[in-house]
Amino acid sequence: MIIDRLTAPVTDCARSSSPLRLIAVAAPAALFGALLAAQTATAGVLSPQAESPNAKDIKFLYDMVAIVGLIIFVVVEGLLFYALWKYRAKKGAVAAQIHGNTRLEIGWTVAAALILVVITIVTFIKMPAIINPAPSDIDANGNPVAGSLEFASTDQPDPPAESAELNIKVDGQQYVWRYQYPGPKVVFSYEEMVVPVGMTVTLDISSDDVAHSFWIPALGGKMDAIPGYINKLWFKTTRPATYVGQCAELCGRNHANMYSRVRAVPFDEYQKWYDQQAADIEQSNREAPKQRQAIEKAQGEQSIQGGGSAGGASDDQ
Amino acid sequence: MSVLEAPTAPKLRPRPEILAHTVRREEEGWTSWITTVDHKKLGILYIATCMVFFTLGGVEALLIRAQLGAPENTLLSPEKYNQIMTMHGTTMVFLVVVPIWAGFGNYLIPLMIGARDMAFPRLNAWSYWIFLFGGIVLYASFFWTPPEAGWTSYTPLSSKEYSASGGQEAWIYAIHLTGLSSMLGAANFIATIHNMRAPGMGWGRLPLFCWGLLIYSYLIVIAIPSLGGAATMLLIDRNFGGNFFDPTQGGSTMLWMHLFWFFGHPEVYIFVLPGFAIASEIIPVFARKPIFGYKAIAGATAAIAFLGALVWAHHMFATPMSTVVLAFFMLSSFLIAIPTGVKIFNWIATLWRGTIEYTTPLLFSAGMVGTFLMGGITGIFLAIFPVDWQLHDTYFVVAHFHYTAFGGAAFMIFASLYFWFPKMSGRMMSEKLGKISFWLILVGFHLTFLIQHSLGLEGMPRRIYEYNETAGWHLYNVISTIGAFVLAAGVMVTIYNIVVSLKRGVVAGPDPWKANTLEWYTPSPPPPHNFDTVPRIRSLEPMKDIRRQVEESTGVEQQYRAGSPMMRA
Numbered sequence: 001m002i003i004d005r006l007t008a009p010v011t012d013c014a015r016s017s018s019p020l021r022l023i024a025v026a027a028p029a030a031l032f033g034a035l036l037a038a039q040t041a042t043a044g045v046l047s048p049q050a051e052s053p054n055a056k057d058i059k060f061l062y063d064m065v066a067i068v069g070l071i072i073f074v075v076v077e078g079l080l081f082y083a084l085w086k087y088r089a090k091k092g093a094v095a096a097q098i099h100g101n102t103r104l105e106i107g108w109t110v111a112a113a114l115i116l117v118v119i120t121i122v123t124f125i126k127m128p129a130i131i132n133p134a135p136s137d138i139d140a141n142g143n144p145v146a147g148s149l150e151f152a153s154t155d156q157p158d159p160p161a162e163s164a165e166l167n168i169k170v171d172g173q174q175y176v177w178r179y180q181y182p183g184p185k186v187v188f189s190y191e192e193m194v195v196p197v198g199m200t201v202t203l204d205i206s207s208d209d210v211a212h213s214f215w216i217p218a219l220g221g222k223m224d225a226i227p228g229y230i231n232k233l234w235f236k237t238t239r240p241a242t243y244v245g246q247c248a249e250l251c252g253r254n255h256a257n258m259y260s261r262v263r264a265v266p267f268d269e270y271q272k273w274y275d276q277q278a279a280d281i282e283q284s285n286r287e288a289p290k291q292r293q294a295i296e297k298a299q300g301e302q303s304i305q306g307g308g309s310a311g312g313a314s315d316d317q
Numbered sequence: 318m319s320v321l322e323a324p325t326a327p328k329l330r331p332r333p334e335i336l337a338h339t340v341r342r343e344e345e346g347w348t349s350w351i352t353t354v355d356h357k358k359l360g361i362l363y364i365a366t367c368m369v370f371f372t373l374g375g376v377e378a379l380l381i382r383a384q385l386g387a388p389e390n391t392l393l394s395p396e397k398y399n400q401i402m403t404m405h406g407t408t409m410v411f412l413v414v415v416p417i418w419a420g421f422g423n424y425l426i427p428l429m430i431g432a433r434d435m436a437f438p439r440l441n442a443w444s445y446w447i448f449l450f451g452g453i454v455l456y457a458s459f460f461w462t463p464p465e466a467g468w469t470s471y472t473p474l475s476s477k478e479y480s481a482s483g484g485q486e487a488w489i490y491a492i493h494l495t496g497l498s499s500m501l502g503a504a505n506f507i508a509t510i511h512n513m514r515a516p517g518m519g520w521g522r523l524p525l526f527c528w529g530l531l532i533y534s535y536l537i538v539i540a541i542p543s544l545g546g547a548a549t550m551l552l553i554d555r556n557f558g559g560n561f562f563d564p565t566q567g568g569s570t571m572l573w574m575h576l577f578w579f580f581g582h583p584e585v586y587i588f589v590l591p592g593f594a595i596a597s598e599i600i601p602v603f604a605r606k607p608i609f610g611y612k613a614i615a616g617a618t619a620a621i622a623f624l625g626a627l628v629w630a631h632h633m634f635a636t637p638m639s640t641v642v643l644a645f646f647m648l649s650s651f652l653i654a655i656p657t658g659v660k661i662f663n664w665i666a667t668l669w670r671g672t673i674e675y676t677t678p679l680l681f682s683a684g685m686v687g688t689f690l691m692g693g694i695t696g697i698f699l700a701i702f703p704v705d706w707q708l709h710d711t712y713f714v715v716a717h718f719h720y721t722a723f724g725g726a727a728f729m730i731f732a733s734l735y736f737w738f739p740k741m742s743g744r745m746m747s748e749k750l751g752k753i754s755f756w757l758i759l760v761g762f763h764l765t766f767l768i769q770h771s772l773g774l775e776g777m778p779r780r781i782y783e784y785n786e787t788a789g790w791h792l793y794n795v796i797s798t799i800g801a802f803v804l805a806a807g808v809m810v811t812i813y814n815i816v817v818s819l820k821r822g823v824v825a826g827p828d829p830w831k832a833n834t835l836e837w838y839t840p841s842p843p844p845p846h847n848f849d850t851v852p853r854i855r856s857l858e859p860m861k862d863i864r865r866q867v868e869e870s871t872g873v874e875q876q877y878r879a880g881s882p883m884m885r886a
């Protein structure tokens with residue numbers, strides 16, 4: 001080990017390297033064990049939350065770096081504190097006048113590079129599964145896709161033809177998120193996105209005004225909503241639940257109040273909600289401004305604030 | 318009068334030198350501080366001004382932490398919060414951590430390389446004054462409407478349409494002036510270090526602090542023009558109908574981001590490399606050992622600077638860019654970890670088998686190594702772009718860059734203040750207060766920022782003025798806020814220490830630390846002409862050579878002996 005070579009020439013220091021070696025071996029092992037044991041308990045405190053397949057892969061990468069990082073942390077801080085304590089000035093002590101050690105220096109440079117190579121390789125292995133949308137577990141009619149796999153991988157063929165994706169256009173506006181659904185009817189919603197459980201949801205994210213960033217922590221990463229650009233993101237829910245998030249890019253004074261929510265519901269319920277939403281919007285378009293205002297209020301009571309009041313039932317295309 | 322002349326030694330390469338034909342009486346009184354072109358006075362002006370801005374930025378930080386100490390807090394309105402958050406970032410980056418190194422560089426570089434002044438003393442004075450005016454204009458906006466688009470001033474938020482107030486113009490003005498100041502200062506450092514080194518001081522004997530400042534200067538020359546250009550384009554967009562950044566007119570928000578971060582990432586190394594360089598000066602002094610791997614450290618500094626100019630888009634991993642681009646910036650960011658790791662190992666190896674004296678500068682330097690390491694490790698998380706998609710724009714990032722900026726730069730600002738205060742003032746600062754300050758700052762810092770990693774993982778975005786009780790972020794924010802006040806107490810102890818020691822500190826003498834570099838050869842504080850004679854440099858540690866020489870000729874022991882008491886307050 002590095003420590004051995006540094007201390008080898010001096011006998012009284014050679015003794016001291018054995019507890020160090022113990023630390024170098026035992027501490028990472030203990031940390032590794034603790035991390036595995038506390039995997040679920042730590043989500044959100046020591047590690048990202050993860051419900052969607054891509055979020056789980058991101059969490060995997062995060063946890064890997066966390067373990068490697070903790071080992072580096074313990075070893076390097078251990079060396080630092082050990083040196084500070086062991087070599088504090090004592091009467092009569094003479095500092096060793098060493099100017100360097102080329103082999104040692106090349107050694108730790110290569111070691112640092114090797115660690116990064118490992119991280120790079122694992123990242124590239126995981127990357128396709130994070131970037132490419134996984135196939136849906138259900139088809140366009142809500143029926144389970146035969147042989148649908150839980151985990152997507154690179155060498156897997158394209159999703160079977162019958163599996164469906166739900167493509168939602170996400171539009172950031174000061175200070176509300178607007179979601180435009182596909183399909184035969186005109187359906188959109190604010191703040192809360194309703195999606196069917198098990199269906200892969202792809203998002204086309206953009207903005208109407210300033211830069212925002214769409215993020216639901218448990219469902220994977222965030223993507224910036226930038227005016228003039230379309231950014232892609234995807235997720236797939238596995239159980240009925242509501243996931244919360246909020247705008248991550250400073251977008252003005254009420255940046256803190258720009259919430260987003262994904263409500264995952266069974267397919268049937270999604271269908272019902274879709275039809276109801278379409279009917280409500282159609283009705284509001286037809287009826288008098290008074291009622292339009294009412295639905296607008298119901299739509300975005302919590303979300304539409306300040307500048308967002310312009311968004312209502314009438315502004316769809 | 319001083320004249321630029323070349324000595325006529327036949328064999329040596331002529332060295333430009335400012336020769337003093339008469340010893341001038343030191344100018345005194347407050348007007349001398351305004352008319353001065355002396356590098357030492359300008360250095361002190363820089364440092365003092367930066368400390369004032371550091372205090373203002375610190376007060377802003379405390380306001381931010383106070384606001385976030387409770388859910389749905391109404392201490393600050395959203396408008397005020399954004400203004401204070403913008404001013405905090407802008408102040409700390411543009412008015413503290415970058416110019417303060419120009420201050421230390423100004424004071425120390427001529428002394429370290431055995432020169433009588435900087436290459437361009439009047440330019441030097443101008444650099445300082447435009448920096449000051451840039452800062453004053455930015456702060457004057459407090460009397461009207463301060464900027465509120467964040468220190469990054471992303472368009473379109475910073476455009477006229479969304480930020481109508483003149484505060485944004487004040488921001489642009491401050492960027493232009495501080496940027497120009499940094500550029501001129503950088504040119505001055507480059508000219509000085511290249512041309513005015515003492516006889517015998519080849520590149521292999523240049524103190525690592527000078528290496529750090531030289532590379533800092535080159536990075537400034539590379540990076541700042543990009544920001545200056547971007548700020549000019551923003552000025553044109555806002556006031557003269559330009560459409561560089563307006564997406565409705567074919568302009569691009571991404572353009573601003575690229576131009577900004579092409580400056581913004583090198584900026585990180587602009588403010589952290591001088592800190593590293595100072596650690597490479599202080600650690601050998603108090604370990605009483607030569608620096609371990611001088612060439613590796615100098616080389617790593619250059620490597621970090623080179624790579625640092627190639628990683629800017631890792632601040633933009635969540636913007637629409639192709640996977641190839643993302644992967645390039647991920648890998649280039651990884652590479653920086655290698656030279657940075659080399660430095661950390663070299664510092665530890667310098668401590669190894671030394672006789673370490675626990676002075677305040679050493680404590681702050683060791684605190685920097687331990688703290689910056691953590692910022693470096695969290696940097697690996699952020700460099701992996703899929704992981705960054707989770708962490709970007711959250712408190713994890715806030716924690717990360719405070720570990721690097723406060724851990725890397727601010728800790729070393731304090732180390733430098735304690736280390737060179739005796740040289741600048743002729744008096745020692747109180748070591749007792751120094752140690753109290755160090756522990757308060759260290760504990761306060763980690764209390765404030767360690768928990769913020771978890772806040773980020775729990776989903777708390779940056780730059781939000783409030784959060785709901787239901788979010789579950791209350792406790793962590795309270796811990797962070799308490800830490801911030803502990804940290805502030807530590808800073809105040811040092812400021813008090815400075816003020817008291819100026820009048821009442823123990824007289825330091827020329828070389829209180831038994832240090833290695835040439836600035837300790839001259840009296841404290843140095844006379845206007847710095848040196849009566851400039852010794853020939855024979856090694857990286859000229860003061861060790863000089864002490865040995867004195868020892869041989871007088872028989873009086875000069876070298877440091879472990880455990881012997883040093884002059885200390």
Ligand SMILES: [Cu+2]
Nearest residue numbers: 212247251258
């Ligand atoms: Cu937003």
